[in-house]
Amino acid sequence: MPEQEPLALRKIVWSEVFPWLNLARCFRIAVQFRLLACGALGLLLMLTGWSLLGFLFSGNPAILPDVEPVLAPCPWLAAGELIGDRPGVFGLKWGVPPGDVAPLAPSPGRTVAGPTDRPRPGRATAFGQYNPAHPFWGVWELLSAPWRNLFDPNWAPATSTDRLVRFAPRGMRPVGAGQGPATSTDRLVRFAFLLFSGLWALGVWALFGGVITRAAAIELATYDRAKTVRSVRYAASRWRAYFAAPFFPLVGVLLIALPVALVGLLLRTEITGWVAAIVWPLLLIDGTLIALLLLGLLFGWPLMWANISVEGVDSFDAVGRAYNYVFQRPLHYLFYVLVASVLGALGWLLVWNFVAAVVALTHGAAAWGAGAARMEAIVGRSTDLGALGSLTAGLIAFWVQGLKLLGTGFLFSYFWTASTAIYYLLRHDADATELDEVCPEEEPSPQTAEAKTSAAPTAPAGLPESQAE
Template identity: 30%
Template sequence: MGETKMTMHDWRDIFRAFKMALDPRKMLLGYAGLLVSLAWCTVVVAFSSALQIIDTTPAIFTKLVLSSVKESIPVVAKSVCSAIMSLDVGEFFVFGVLVFGLLVIWSLVGGAITRLAALDYARDESIRLSDALKFARKKLWSYFWSPLVPVIGVCFFAICNVIGGFIGRIPVAGEVFVALGFPFALVSGFFMIFIGAIGALGLCFMFPTISAEGSDAFDAMSRAYSYVLSRPKQFLAYCTVNVLYGFVCLFVIAFVAWLMIRLSFCTIGAGMGQKFSAVQSFLLQKCSIACLGFCSATAPESAASAVPLDRWSLKFLAGMLLVYIFLIKLAVWSFLTTYVFSAKTIIYFLLRKEIDSTDVSDVYLEEDEQTQKKDGTSSSSEGGQENPSPDKEGKP
């Protein structure tokens, strides 16, 4: 008999997100999405830097992964703020190219993950990875445009105000026009706040909506706004449980990753001796083996400013260890992405049940999925009819 999953259809179901996030198919999708995203950002930044459009080097993305969150977040926040404040035309173009590529990548990856999570949670069904990717590819542009709809709405009202400002440049008449029409600018500002704030809160429901309903970007946007505004208390409660539980899960995964690397260093170093101590000291100057920064205390031998590696074999060993640490740390962030998509899918189903009174098991199925299900049912029933036939024939 198969394992029966305990589904409460309430806030306790959020705790299922940990196990759902560890699904190898979702982890593979998240890992591939992060790798492709890093490759895309590296190529775009390297090409733009070679053309002297921007000053940033592509090595920054590798350093972000090899650093811990405690070390990288302040640097990233400072870099992003300074870049936005002084964004010129060339940098704005590069930024747009980066965002476009990342949206395409995560529309496909996020769509496939939420499709797997929707069928897993709602129907206890497991589909093939290729089927999830096929569904996400068909709905690619719905996934792509859904997070951009609030941005387009904010930009629309902002452009209306800018046009009003241009009209205000007309002598006398323009000034009178702005004076009389300024209340409309205030209303426009309110809509920018409303669309932007609610859109940011409901952004997490857009991908699960398309994956569960098979709908488009407009339906994803309307449900996101409706669910946030209709049940704000439940929404905040679910999100609070999700964030707290997610942080605990991430801490456990990150600690296991750190402990795995640390124990491997200690045991290999005990056998290899001073040579591995030199390699380890070199590595700890280049990267942090901790993901969250809570266990990033370096070894005493790493205090020196520089540790030379005099042989190519030691340099090769250090380089390969850097690659392994990079891949392990990327797996931790892969878990975080799959957890976020899985948990938000569960919250979407819970709010849909409360607001729309829709049964949790109601999930959109494509024709080929329905055909496969019917074929499976018919074959099992035929199998049940074939078993009694020998008994009937054996009767006198």
């Protein structure tokens, strides 16, 4: 018998041996200009809406700590303050104390704790608290903040005026007098503010998050870039599905909580309270169901966007799969999130320093011609500048903040891209579905093309086509 030649191992496809290595592709996808612009535009619209809501609700001094983090005279300028003017490490400027770092944090209901920065005169500062070293967790926390703070049992109204908005003009700062215990009106106003803030953020990212996840879904599965117009059309046509998906668990929570609330009415008097005590084990079962629904929603809502973008399904199916993957593969999910967080932090470090270097090098080159003192006055928007000088400084700041805003968009483009990649991995683990299976891009069907052709007018015999109508 002829001897068989030994098989030679020529290549190992590590992404097939370790599928989670596909998470390393998220950075390359997230830094595409179109996705950066999409993330930046979504952030700008979200902050603008939150700022307007903040000014509308700032008349109630009791909810001042919840309103002040989102107030900003110009969200365009405030959103870009997360990135500095010089390179550093994880947002820390060289030679500047950590307390001078400007955070992002536009989250309704999040209280500003202590001093965070010392802004230059005349410059808008960013608002709230945000850890720039964790873009994945940070964006998740930011987008879910209004909903998590909606039913905060530890909330108390403002009791002093020492927490005024630091960056609003003095004439626009709300003034809060000392407050007593929270009244039902205060709680209702706070509930309305957080609810509208959450709905606005959900509506914004139902579109922009859908565009990013759809583009990422196509490229992660096919290694081809999806056309931006098709991604926008896809997300716009399914906007209702993206928007409604997180509400299905909340409706379930409401339906389960209503019987508990009705039984709670029996506790108002001692005569009927013993009846509620007897059926209390049943209420604990309802409480367990509520906890499971909220837990799945808390950790699974990003997967709903990815599911709709990958599978092209409705909201109900997106909720079902998200809950299935969260509870069926919790350790896998945790591992993928940790890997995505580490890779995202490294990517953010690169993007942050690149944008800061562009700004620093541009300012340095311009200082050769304008002079160091003059350039410092323009960059710092000194009050000694004249009318035209102030206009020049403001226009330069506008363009610089626009570049920083584009860089900040990476946080959101990476978050949605990584969420899509994690969905692919969880689907592969739970359903043994290949990583390259995705709902194809919508193409005109042959029947539609034939119908359009047959519907086109034909020229009568003897007449040129240009005269046929």
